[in-house]
Amino acid sequence: MKKVVIFGGTGFIGMSLAAHLSKLGFHPVLVARHTPIKTEFDFVKWDGFQLGEWTQALNGALAIVNLAGRTVDCIKSPDNCDVILRSRVDSTIIIGKALQEIDNPPKIWIQMSTAHIYGDPPSQLCTETSATGYGLAPFVGKAWEKAFLESLPPETRGVRLRTSFVIGKDGGAMVSLKRIVKLGFGGKAGNGKQGISWIHEYDMNEIIHQAIINDSFHDFYISSAPNPVSNKEFMHILRKKLKVAIGIPATAFITRFGAKFIFKTDPELVLYGRYVKSERLAKMGFKFKYPTLSEALDNLT
Numbered sequence: 001m002k003k004v005v006i007f008g009g010t011g012f013i014g015m016s017l018a019a020h021l022s023k024l025g026f027h028p029v030l031v032a033r034h035t036p037i038k039t040e041f042d043f044v045k046w047d048g049f050q051l052g053e054w055t056q057a058l059n060g061a062l063a064i065v066n067l068a069g070r071t072v073d074c075i076k077s078p079d080n081c082d083v084i085l086r087s088r089v090d091s092t093i094i095i096g097k098a099l100q101e102i103d104n105p106p107k108i109w110i111q112m113s114t115a116h117i118y119g120d121p122p123s124q125l126c127t128e129t130s131a132t133g134y135g136l137a138p139f140v141g142k143a144w145e146k147a148f149l150e151s152l153p154p155e156t157r158g159v160r161l162r163t164s165f166v167i168g169k170d171g172g173a174m175v176s177l178k179r180i181v182k183l184g185f186g187g188k189a190g191n192g193k194q195g196i197s198w199i200h201e202y203d204m205n206e207i208i209h210q211a212i213i214n215d216s217f218h219d220f221y222i223s224s225a226p227n228p229v230s231n232k233e234f235m236h237i238l239r240k241k242l243k244v245a246i247g248i249p250a251t252a253f254i255t256r257f258g259a260k261f262i263f264k265t266d267p268e269l270v271l272y273g274r275y276v277k278s279e280r281l282a283k284m285g286f287k288f289k290y291p292t293l294s295e296a297l298d299n300l301t
Helices: 012-023 053-058 078-099 136-151 174-182 201-213 231-241 252-261 293-300
Strands: 003-007 027-032 042-045 063-066 108-114 157-163 165-167 198-200 219-223
Touching (some): 003 012, 012 027, 012 201, 027 053, 063 078, 063 201, 078 136, 108 201, 136 157, 157 201, 165 201, 165 293, 174 231, 198 201, 198 293, 201 219, 231 293
Parallel strands (some): 003 027, 003 063, 027 042, 063 108, 157 219, 165 198
16 A cells, blocks of 8 residues: 655645545555544544654655645734744654654655745745745744754655745645735736745645655755746736736835735745755756646646
8 A cells, every 4th residue: 555644634735636646546544633534545533743643644654744734825024934933843843753653664754844944035046056035934844954953763765855836736835826816906916026935736746746756856956937927927927817908016115015914924925935946856857747827727727
């Protein structure tokens, strides 16, 4: 049985990955803090920071995929910042401890990380060899990866995926973006030059699949489509696909106001961004099914 245990498995990415792997003959087991209302996959509950009965789900598994972590789509209050950090670091540490408690641990551990680890350079295209950035997200990303490397057993192959903005049909930020565009507010935010690095959910799932089955995958990769775009271009292409002619732009002031008081989120998620591209995936010969935003949105809209 090719069992794959997905931590944080009831979120948008986890459910998409579980469906993808199931079609390929794997047996996904979802581990999360909250019981899903409905799922066709096996589910195990945990609290994310202490050992429990959930550790036995790891016995005999082929691989772990750890997606656990509180969403960053929130106002960055001190309390939320603390939870964003601890939900990632503590959950990673406790998975490592669980692997020491079982008889037949998985030989592969795929660990989510963030492309935001490179910060918010205005125009530079970052690759795996680029310096990491400054700020909350790079700090969290580096702490997250450090916890993983320190928790990874010597006999387990580990892969870190520095992931960009995942776009899909049934969840994530695309739901809100479509609504904004259809209301006529889908213009650029701020100066519109900030980068949006993105990846279609299929390609994200397939990178994880390849990382599981291909022993040549190791260390870390940027998981992002090879053609990042500016905020202005992203919104223009999305309006075109949704057949909405007008998109009212939002100044930085309006964006900050709307993010805080209407969408209850961090305006910097929109006003800042990054351009990233993986050199290492290209060297591995990975082929994206949706390499351009236009192709991806044709499938999702």
